Amino acid sequence: xxxxxTIAVDLAKDVFELxxxxxxxxxxxxxxxTRAQLSRYFQNRTPVEVVMESCGTAHYWARTFEGMGHRVRxxxxxxxxxYRRRNxxxxxxxxxxxxxxxxxxxxxxxxxxxxxxxxxxxxxxxxQWMTTRTARINVIRGLLRELGYPLPVGSHIVRRKAxxxxxxxxxxxxxxxxxxxxxxxxxxxxxxxxxxELEQFxxxxxxxxxxxxxxxxxxxxxxxxxxxxxxxxVFKSGRHLASWLxxxxxxxxSGEQRYLGRIxxxxxxxxxxxxxxxxxxxxxxxxxxxxANRPLTRVQRWAVELEQRSGHNKxxxxxxxKLARIAWALWRHNSNYDGAHVSQRAVTL
Numbered sequence: 001x002x003x004x005x006t007i008a009v010d011l012a013k014d015v016f017e018l019x020x021x022x023x024x025x026x027x028x029x030x031x032x033x034t035r036a037q038l039s040r041y042f043q044n045r046t047p048v049e050v051v052m053e054s055c056g057t058a059h060y061w062a063r064t065f066e067g068m069g070h071r072v073r074x075x076x077x078x079x080x081x082x083y084r085r086r087n088x089x090x091x092x093x094x095x096x097x098x099x100x101x102x103x104x105x106x107x108x109x110x111x112x113x114x115x116x117x118x119x120x121x122x123x124x125x126x127x128q129w130m131t132t133r134t135a136r137i138n139v140i141r142g143l144l145r146e147l148g149y150p151l152p153v154g155s156h157i158v159r160r161k162a163x164x165x166x167x168x169x170x171x172x173x174x175x176x177x178x179x180x181x182x183x184x185x186x187x188x189x190x191x192x193x194x195x196x197e198l199e200q201f202x203x204x205x206x207x208x209x210x211x212x213x214x215x216x217x218x219x220x221x222x223x224x225x226x227x228x229x230x231x232x233x234v235f236k237s238g239r240h241l242a243s244w245l246x247x248x249x250x251x252x253x254s255g256e257q258r259y260l261g262r263i264x265x266x267x268x269x270x271x272x273x274x275x276x277x278x279x280x281x282x283x284x285x286x287x288x289x290x291x292a293n294r295p296l297t298r299v300q301r302w303a304v305e306l307e308q309r310s311g312h313n314k315x316x317x318x319x320x321x322k323l324a325r326i327a328w329a330l331w332r333h334n335s336n337y338d339g340a341h342v343s344q345r346a347v348t349l
Contacts, residue, residue: 003022004020004021004022004028004029004048005021005022005023005048005049006020006021006025006048006049006050006051006098006101007019007020007021007048007049007050007051008020008021008050008051008052008094008095008097008098008101009038009050009051009052009061009094009097010052010053010090010093010094010097011052011053011055011056011057011058011061012090014034014035015032015033015034015090016032016033016034016035016038017030017031017032017090017091017093017094018030018031018032018033018038018041018094019091019094019095019097019098020048021098025098025102027095027098030091030094032090039064042065042068042070043068045070047068047069047070047071048070048071049070049071049072049073049101050062050065050070050071050072050073051072051073051074051075051097051098051100051101052072052073052074052075052097053074053075053076053077053080053093053097054074054075054076054077054109055077058074059074059111059112059117062074062111063111063113063114066111072111073101073108074108074109074110074111075097075100075101075106075108075109076106076107076109079100079103079106080093080096080097080100081096083096083097083099083100084096110229110230110231110234112227112230113230115201115227116226116227116228116230117227119198119201119223119224119226119227120224120227120228122194122197122198123198123220123223123224123227123270125194126191126194126195127270129187129190129191129194130191132187133155133184133187133188133191136180136183136184136187137155137158137184139180140158140162140177140180140181140184141153141158143173143177144162144165144177147169149165149168155184155188158184159181159184159185162177162181163178163181166178195219195220198219198220198223199219201223202219202222202223205226207226207331208222208223208226209222210330210331210334211225211226211327211330211331213330213336213337214323214326214327214330214337215278215282215285215297215299215300215323215337215339216275216278216279216281216282216319216320216323217275217278217323217327218278220274221271221274221275221278224268224270224271224274225271225275225327228268228271229241229244232328232331232332233332235328235332237325237328238324238325238326238327238328238329239325241324241325241327241328242321242324242325242328243264243266243267244266244267244268245267245268245271245272245275245324246263246264246265246266246267246268246269246272247263247264247272247275247317247320247321247324248263248264248321249261249262249263249264250262250263250264263317263321272320275320275323275324276316276317276320278320278323279303279316279317279319279320279323280316282299282300282303282319282323283303283304283307283312283315283316283319285300286300286301286303286304287304287307290304297339298339299319299322299326299339300339302322303315303318303319303322306318306319
């Protein structure tokens with residue numbers, strides 16, 4: 001049997017499908033292993049290239065296999081899927097991973113370390129708690145509105161106003177709403193605790209602090225971007241980072257006709273949401289300064305002028321794209337943010 005050079009692993013919870021290929025990409029071995037058998041299988045092999053889809057446990061297994069001396073490539077699942085033939089099975093998935101690994105056009109996903117996965121985990125927990133808090137507040141506002149006590153939008157308003165009307169409610173409902181308020185306060189303490197953890201981590205990480213220099217990019221956006229991307233070197237340019245975040249136009253082209261539509265909305269939804277909200281904040285601040293006849297930075301002036309030509313939403317998306325590019329430039333070149341910066345390309349043109 002020919003010696004295998006590349007091994008594709010279809011990851012799962014308990015049973016893993018392997019397909020090993022030789023130097024000519026012919027499948028020479030197939031295995032179906034449990035978790036314990038998988039570890040022993042790679043421990044007893046000479047170093048090979050291991051290819052997997054970038055899914056839930058992929059980064060853990062990538063670090064494990066790299067620790068055994070193997071080379072690991074993680075492929076985006078959406079680019080592996082077209083290579084699967086016929087029905088979806090573990091066997092066909094492993095073969096599809098091998099086929100996708102042959103394409104030089106598919107760029108691998110960077111393997112995340114434990115710190116990056118920890119930061120991402122904190123963000124996910126915070127998001128879940130934020131969703132739960134919003135749901136509880138909406139229940140309180142809905143119940144009180146039905147009884148003739150409408151409350152304005154805003155968690156701080158609900159926390160302040162709701163206790164004032166509790167005494168006028170029937171005892172059973174009063175106890176239930178009081179319990180909801182206690183839950184909201186508890187959730188907010190937990191959310192603040194996670195933000196404190198993220199702040200402490202950010203202060204120890206020079207790259208995150210560099211990202212926070214960009215207007216509109218605060219603690220949450222900087223930590224989430226650092227944890228998801230890992231390194232600015234993963235992207236060839238700021239445009240590639242913006243494209244990875246789904247902030248570049250979706251293109252429809254054929255022949256000599258080229259049409260650029262709305263943003264693609266590909267990539268990480270959470271980070272795109274954060275950086276878009278940051279862009280809204282920058283644009284709002286720029287308009288405040290303009291109304292007060294105070295000086296604007298180049299980016300602020302550009303954003304305000306674009307809003308006047310194209311409207312608020314388009315200007316917000318374009319500004320989010322620009323902020324992502326600025327963040328990449330500072331991150332990649334380890335430079336400081338300069339609001340009056342003019343690129344050499346712009347001067348040459």
